[in-house]
Amino acid sequence: MSKAILDVNDKPTSGQLITLSFQHMFAMFGSTILVPQLVGLSPAIALLTSGIATIIFLMITRFQVPAYLGSSFAFIAPILLAVNGLGESGKAINPGNAMIGAVFVGLVYGIVSLIIWKSGYKWIMKLLPPIVVGPVIMVIGLGLAGVAVDMAMNITNVETGLKEYSFLHFSAALVTLFTAIICTIFFKNIISTMPILIGLVVGYLYSILIGIVDFTPVKEASFLALPDFLVPGVHYDFEVTSKILLIMVPIVIVTISEHIGHQLVLGKVVNRDYIKEPGLHRSLLGDGLGTFVSALIGGPPKTNYGENIGVLAITRVYSVYVIMGAAVVAILLSFFGKGMALITTIPTAVLGGVSILLFGIIASSGLRMLVEANIDFGNSRNLVIASVILVIGIGGAKFIVTEALSIEGMALAAIVGVVLNWILPGRKEAESSGNDTIE
Numbered sequence: 265m266s267k268a269i270l271d272v273n274d275k276p277t278s279g280q281l282i283t284l285s286f287q288h289m290f291a292m293f294g295s296t297i298l299v300p301q302l303v304g305l306s307p308a309i310a311l312l313t314s315g316i317a318t319i320i321f322l323m324i325t326r327f328q329v330p331a332y333l334g335s336s337f338a339f340i341a342p343i344l345l346a347v348n349g350l351g352e353s354g355k356a357i358n359p360g361n362a363m364i365g366a367v368f369v370g371l372v373y374g375i376v377s378l379i380i381w382k383s384g385y386k387w388i389m390k391l392l393p394p395i396v397v398g399p400v401i402m403v404i405g406l407g408l409a410g411v412a413v414d415m416a417m418n419i420t421n422v423e424t425g426l427k428e429y430s431f432l433h434f435s436a437a438l439v440t441l442f443t444a445i446i447c448t449i450f451f452k453n454i455i456s457t458m459p460i461l462i463g464l465v466v467g468y469l470y471s472i473l474i475g476i477v478d479f480t481p482v483k484e485a486s487f488l489a490l491p492d493f494l495v496p497g498v499h500y501d502f503e504v505t506s507k508i509l510l511i512m513v514p515i516v517i518v519t520i521s522e523h524i525g526h527q528l529v530l531g532k533v534v535n536r537d538y539i540k541e542p543g544l545h546r547s548l549l550g551d552g553l554g555t556f557v558s559a560l561i562g563g564p565p566k567t568n569y570g571e572n573i574g575v576l577a578i579t580r581v582y583s584v585y586v587i588m589g590a591a592v593v594a595i596l597l598s599f600f601g602k603g604m605a606l607i608t609t610i611p612t613a614v615l616g617g618v619s620i621l622l623f624g625i626i627a628s629s630g631l632r633m634l635v636e637a638n639i640d641f642g643n644s645r646n647l648v649i650a651s652v653i654l655v656i657g658i659g660g661a662k663f664i665v666t667e668a669l670s671i672e673g674m675a676l677a678a679i680v681g682v683v684l685n686w687i688l689p690g691r692k693e694a695e696s697s698g699n700d701t702i703e
Contacts, residue, residue, distance in 0.1 A: 270583040272330055272534060284581055285589030287454065289597070291571045292334045292590075294461030294618070297607055299335035299564050301615055302411070303343040305359060306562060307607045308491035310335050312598035313563025317554025318591040322584055324550035325542045330587045331530060332572040333554050335564045337626060338404050338519050339366070341674055342511045343564065344411075359562070360500025365512025366559035367496075368504075372516050373552020381545035388520065388544075393694070394637035396681040397521040398630045399650045403657030403674050404518065405627025412623050415616030416441075432474055433613035440467025440617030448621075457574040460618050467614035476613070481605045489601030494562030507670060514675035517682060519567055523551055525633075526568040533573060534582045645690045653681040 270276055276284060296314050297307040317333040325331075339362075346361040380388065416437035418427040444463030447455050455462065471477050496502035524539075527547055531538040538547060547568075554566045572590075576582055597603065634650070641647050655661075657677030664670040671679065685691060 268534070268580050268582050270581045270586070272328060272536075272582045272584055274583050275585055276581070276583055280581075281585060281589050284579070284583075284586045285593050287579070288332060288572055288575055288586060288590035289593045290461055291454075291458045291575045292332050292569050292594075294458060294464050295337070295569065295571060295622070296334040296594075298460065298464075298615065298618065298622070299337060299340060301607070301610065302340055302415075302619065303362070303564070304347055305343075305362075305564060306492035306494075306604075308489075308598045308604040309493060309562045310564055311594050311604075312491050313554075313558035313561060314566065315591040315594035315598070317558050317563075317566040318587065318594075320554045320557060321547075321550035322588060322591075324553060325546050327584045328536075328542050329527075329530065329538055329547055329550075330534065330576060330582050330584045331526070331547075331568045332587055332590060333551065333566040334569040334571075336519060336555075336567040337622070338515050338522065338567070339369075339512065339565045341404070341407055342515055345511055345673075346508060358500060359494055360496070360502075361508050362512070362564075363494055363496065363500070363559045363562060364502060364504055365508045366555055366565045368509055368513055369516055369519075369565055370552045370554075370556025370559060372513055373520070373548055373555065376516070376520060377545040377549040377552060380548065381543070385539060385544045389524070391682065392517060392521045392524075393685060394633045395639055395646050395649050395694070396653070396678075396685050397518060398633040398637070398639070399653035400518050400657065400674065400678045400681055401522075401630030401633065402627045403630075403654060403677050405623045405625070405630070406654075406658050407660075407674060408619070408623045409627075412616050412619035415612045416620060417613070417616070419612070430613075433476060433611065436467055436471045436474065436476060436611055437613040437617035437620070439470045440464065440614045441620050443467065444618055444621050454575065454578055457571055457578060460571075460622060463618045463621070464610065464614060467617055468610055471611045471614055476611050477609050479609060481608050482602060485605035486601040488599055489604065491598050491604070492562065496560065499562075510671045511675060514671070514678050517678040518674075519551075519565070520548065523548060523568060526570060526573065529570075530568070530573050530576070533577045643690070645688050645694070648688065649681060649684045652684060653677045656680055 296310055300307045300310040314334045321331060321333050343362040346365055347359050417429055417434040419430045419433050421428050440463045443466040444459040447459035447462045527538045558566055639646050657674050660673050661676055662670055662672040663676055
């Protein structure tokens with residue numbers, strides 16, 4: 265490992281703190297605001313809650329884990345379904361549904377962390393092996409492929425209300441997409457850690473040139489403004505239904521696996537074993553409590569960001585003071601009304617352009633997990649599990665018990681994957697071979 269310029273508990277100078285904090289803030293900014301833009305939530309509240317959740321995480325992990333928490337992409341499809349009336353015709357748009365689901369996601373994290381604290385962490389590695397988690401991650405990306413392409417090339421006709429193809433908007437999507445690709449492939453420094461942000465900026469500037477940006481919201485916005493809070497009992501009724509829970513909660517199968525993976529990678533970067541100290545139970549609790557608090561005020565579920573792990577690896581600055589500084593910068597920026605209004609003027613096509621790459625990368629990361637775990641698809645057991653997960657998840661299968669109780673899509677795929685892995689013969693052989701656990 266390369267020697268750290270600033271280790272985890274080293275204090276930076278004032279100049280280092282400011283510049284490095286902004287660097288981390290910019291690394292997570294594009295992805296963190298993209299999620300609320302895609303699902304119809306407030307970018308300002310997403311930014312505010314990312315800062316709050318990160319501070320909570322640092323406190324829970326005793327300031328030993330330099331991780332930044334941003335908006336989770338795993339919950340995009342469930343949030344869209346929850347916000348838009350749970351898929352039922354005639355139901356009004358209700359962001360409160362997604363917040364209720366996210367609250368219980370945070371509670372499940374807390375329960376899992378408590379069990380790990382009492383019984384150890386090896387059981388969860390066996391419950392969520394790569395042959396289950398890899399295909400489910402692929403479902404997350406591929407299931408959203410249609411959304412990304414539709415955003416990139418179609419616009420809504422104001423007269424008919426119907427979607428129609430627009431080459432002008434599609435060109436903005438392509439400029440955005442190829443900018444992000446160039447940053448990812450041809451740059452190996454700090455630029456390569458924030459292709460989404462740079463793609464959004466270049467795509468936005470191109471959109472201004474071709475005249476598809478409306479600056480009216482910026483003109484009407486105040487210089488300083490409160491984020492759009494969503495508080496239960498104030499902005500929506502806290503009504504818990506089985507449908508909300510079954511749409512949102514099963515996704516923790518994926519996000520907990522993602523969390524473990526990030527902790528392992530982060531540990532390798534900073535030369536520590538975070539699974540053992542401060543412990544997986546603490547880092548999971550930090551994620552869960554961050555998501556819980558975020559949901560109570562209107563923010564999306566949270567996860568550790570790989571973008572910021574990349575910044576740590578490149579800069580060799582691991583200081584938790586810098587991560588804390590980035591969280592404070594994000595909180596302050598969320599109250600900048602003009603800036604938040606500017607974000608809302610980003611054309612849908614530009615968001616679609618980065619989404620094509622981002623959703624594809626999510627799907628590919630699931631495939632990468634299978635490759636790195638040496639999953640043998642000559643084995644019929646592995647082939648069956650992956651195949652069933654992919655088709656159920658992408659096909660949008662539903663398991664309807666009653667009108668109010670159903671499991672569908674990604675959530676159903678994750679549950680079926682876990683069940684198949686446990687009931688099909690050959691599980692013990694797979695575990696003993698060492699290629700069916702998350703390492």
